[in-house]
Amino acid sequence: MGVLDYFKSVPTMSAEEARRFLAEKDPDEYNLVDVRQPAEYERGHIPGANLIPMAELKDRLHEIDPEKPTIVN
Amino acid sequence: MRSRSAATFLLGAGLKNVYNMEGGIRAWKGMVAQGLPEAGMAYFSPAANAEEIVGLAWALEEGSKFFYQGIAEHFSEDKEAHKMFNWLVSAEKSHEKHLLETYEALTGTKPDFEKMRAKFSDSLSGTVMEGGIAVKEALAWIQGKGVSESLELAIAMEVNAFDLYIKMSRAIEDKQAQQIFEKLSEEEQVHLEKLAGLLDKRV
Incomplete structure (x- = not known):
């Protein structure tokens, strides 16, 4: 990973969006x-x-x- | 921020649909579980079959039931709290019934109760509840505490159980056992909503 990678935009989710996302989906x-x-x-x-x-x-x-969406925190 | 770097790394590794949760745990307003990843999971072996899991989940539910019974008695003067904790006692009872039905639906056979009891009752039944907390210690702790503190303890216990069941549904190999854990985690969520609802009213 190069230094420039840190300037690339990363999709984000607010805590509230994540909370709703997790509530709607099954754990799998x-x-x-x-x-x-x-x-x-x-x-x-x-x-x-x-x-x-x-x-x-x-x-x-x-x-x-890799087939599933990933939330990182 | 670490999670941003991690998300960048994962995107670089070829993963799609990666999201960095802004603000991390500090921004999180939802439920928070405590303990290390292996907490509680030690009870369950990843290779366990549906029967073993039902037996163990059963023993833990029984512990939770005793815990709620103890709290209900402790707050017998407080009508609303008394009713709430008694509701949880009956919820744990129906949870036990549900476990049995799930087991039957999944395997087409009835679990061998006597065998399950013999296996788990001596070591566990009624002494440890969901979330891996010892019932005695928890009941000793609530002496002299108010309703909202007891609700907080109950919520912490249920959140840890919820956390454990989600993780187990992923870790377990047996497909049927996986479904049992998914069901259990869904039901814990319902308990949590109830508890949180009363806590909201009391704080």
């Missing part, structure tokens, strides 16, 4: 990935979120189903 219709550290996750996370700390993302890509 999306990926919900939490990229924070375990201690942060332990203190509080969105129900059903899969904890994949940023540093592990590359090695754990297989846990994210």
